[in-house]
Amino acid sequence: MFPSVYSPKDVEDEIRKFWDSHRIYEKVKKKGDRLFFFVDGPPYTTGRIHLGTAWNKVIKDTILRFKRMRGFRVMDTPGWDMHGLPIEVKVEQELGFKTKRDIESFGIDKFVAKCMEYALRNKDMMTEQFKALGVWMDWDNPYMTIKAEYIDSAWWCVKKAHEQGLLERKLRVVNWCPRCETALADAEVEYKDKEDPSIYVKFPIKGSENTFIVIWTTTPWTLPANMAVAVHPSLEYAKFRAEKDGKTEFLIMAKDLGSEVLRKGGYESWEVVETYSGKDLVGLEYEHPLIEEVPIQKNWTHRVYTADFVTAENTGCVHVAPGHGLEDFELGEKVGLEVFNPVDDRGIYTEKAGKYAGLQVFEANRIIIEDLRRKGLLLAEEKIVHRYGHCWRCKTPIIYRATEQWFLAVSKLKDRMLEEIDKVMWVPEWAGMARFKDWVSNAKDWCISRQRFWGIPIPVWICEKCGKWKVVGSVKEVPWKEDLDLHRPKIDEVTFDCECGGKMRRVKDVFDVWFDSGVASWGTLKFPFEMSRVEFERIWPADFITEGHDQTRGWFYSQLGASVIAFGRAPYKTVLMHGFTLDEKGRKMSKSLGNVVEPEEVVSRIGVDGFRLYVLSSALWEDLRFNWEDAKNVLRMLNIYWNAVRFAYTYMSLDRYKEIPLKDVQLSVEDRWILSRLESFNKLALEAMEKYHLHKVVRAFFDFVVEDFSRWYIQLVRPKVWEEKDSPAKIATYTTILRVVEKTAKIIAPFAPFLAEWIYQHFVKEFKEGEESIFLESYPEPEESLIDEELERAMSVTREIFEAASSARQKAKRKLRWPLRKLVIESKDEDVRRAVEMLEGIIKAQCNVKEVEVVEEFEKEVKVKPNYKAVGPKLKDKVKKFAEFVESLSKEEVKEILKRGKVEFEEVELNVDEALLIEYVVPEGYEFSEFSKGIVYVYTVLDEELKREAFAREIVRRIQEMRKEMDLDVEEFIESTVEIDPKLIEGWKEYVKHETRSVKLEFGEPKDGYVKEWEIEGMKVKIGIKRLER
């Protein structure tokens, strides 16, 4: 059965059932000898999948299906990223929590159990969604980051780091989320616009009256922790004498920037009184501007230092707070500044902040500014909108805080990592060689500790007494019964006895969730928990991974870092980087914009195969602007493919065709042509697949199927399928079609698995033996001996001739149904001559002409007129005479002039191109149209004979339509009566009878049967037809 309309849903339902009941996936998995190790970038288990996640998995599935058909045994374990802040935040929301204290009073054990429940629930939901997209992965055996065997992989890696001295605990300034009360990795910080104060502050210089050094900051809240001022060593600074409200002040700033600052400060006049280089300012002492408010500051001396990070912006003097800035911290370390951090985990000032104790830092900005103003130290205040870091999950603005954290010293491995990047195949190349290298070369040590609950616990125990560390490298070293035992708070109960007699307790922190996924390439293999080193080395590293470009700093990086620590090399051989999904205007999809398109919605409208082909139809590394029009168009094209196959099916099954080897049939020229095109397409597809250029395959598929197969080949062979049963030409056509359909189905199977399988089952296997499923077949190899480039070229010329002829017909208003006497092609091109030689029959039939001729030059008249616009300025008043001259030229003279390209007139030599407008006049009765290699002329005059034929065709068409209206079967016979003068179709009576399956054809007024009155070329014609009773 072959339904007349392509219904993606019916096809999917049927094939899904077929795959399930015949356990096709399991059978496919067993095939293949060579190993293909794919590592799934684990999606994070919050909520439902979106368009981007769907796209991602569709890419993966397409590659994996392809590799399987290429004879690989594919490792297709899906992964789930189930720990971390995002889930904690969601669970907190469900429980209505605001702070970390809420979690602690609720009970960490209960909270963690909730997190696990949440993650598992989402995992199951998302699994179903992926399955619905036809994604074939080992859904029953995924890797999950919460499992003991996975945690084992992570711990093992930390131990590896420790053994190499790459695990460090140190005081560092880190990104800190005051809401989540934890450190964040650089990868977890999102930059968004934020409005902040932008203030210029005067720091009083000790020992000089009314003298200040001016700094600029957007974080007034860090001023209580100020320890120094930094200037650039070689920048030029100046002391300005400035007047304001009758008072004189001396202000130190960068020389070139001072005026602008003073203007902002509302000073009336100023002048430079002294200049220095930055170096000269070193050691200058100043008084902390909030010395009264933050009394503890009295303990320290504040000085000016030089630093290279200072730029010639704002005042050229930078306020340094080692407790609140990365560069500040480093400078402090170098010159021995106190790392003063009076801000607690919640972003609230501690007692050390004196007056500000108990205030939230961002709220304190206002108060600090007021204090400075009151004290006369605020030079100017503005607002600024700038990019500022926010917590990736809760969107709270982050703060920088110096805290004690655990680090992986990746900065020591940078060179190694960069070398490894070179060995990986990147698609596209710049993803690795440019983008990723840039990120890695800027990488700092990786802060892997989080002061949270739901994560892999850091496997470090420290002796309370002597401070000795124990880094545990395997979960087998601690007691556990279920996976939850390995999480907080259970794991915190585990202690070890130290050699010194003291108790070793676990560090309270959990891992950065990016570290979890970083160990995926061996975590997915359950190494070292279950897999032996020998086996592991046979499989690892991954042959292929693919993710979106956001993973440059995410998973591509975390995996490379972890793997270089553990094995000294990259964990992947090929990385395909894909884009983001955006709305049709190029904006991100978000709930607040209301522009979210759900994958399910797309699938319900155009089907899974349509969805897959749509998202795979443009370059993967570009962002995908989702567009309904284009998505629907994919469905339209699939429908054309469906209809073409169905057309063939109708006749092939009617004739009970069974496969005959290609060598045993008499192939026509069009058969040979489509087979050549097929193999060319096959070749292109295979080459593109090897390079992971999926979109090229999709495009070539539609091009071949729609353009070559449906629009051209099927059109050409249509008359043949109506021939008698054993016609050799028809059998050759069937054989050709079978091969075309089979190959195209296989080539596109990885992309559109449901449709391909359906066609394989209902078409291919109807006419030949085959495997149980198309996915148990091999991906087709191109048979290059069938490629005939000359023939392909000739056919493409032929199509152009046909198109030009159609165009000429339209100009002459001669519809295609009307035969024409003659078609002349004017061309000197060898390809055209060859095309006509090889394919004359096709040209005649398609263009509906009796005769085709190629000439080098068609007899046409050339008319020339003066080009007044160009000639006017040159000839001025002689123009009129020139026009007369041009008019007077004989045909021969014109030809001669055109040949020479120049025309002489009254001793002036003019260029033909600009002096003359050339017009070709086609002989009476001809119409023409250009194509790339020449011009096609059709003779449009209808002689009496052509008119009779045309009329006969008109009658045939009407009768056919009436047959259809009567719902007659294709092979049924009728009797027809036509009310016309028989002379109108003289010589064509048998033709009409044959075409319409009329046993009898009479002329006169129809009396009975189905009668209808038509208008043909302005003439009223009554036609009657009667079904022949048998």
Next chain:
RNA sequence: GGGCCCGUGGCUCAGCCUGGUUAGAGCGUGCGCCUGAUAAGCGCAAGGUCCGGGGUUCAAAUCCCCGCGGGCCCA
């Protein structure tokens, strides 16, 4: 300030790596055609400074440089 990517008809995109006919599709628009694939299908036409400017070259949408605009990432 730095890195990367993108910029091609009204819209969505191919082509660019590897330079070479008149820059291609599809959608949309207009006009037609076909009618035994038909609740389909097909053709034709209009519509492009290939972001701008320089350079390399016999030849540049394509390679190089400098800008402009947009996006992502970093500082």
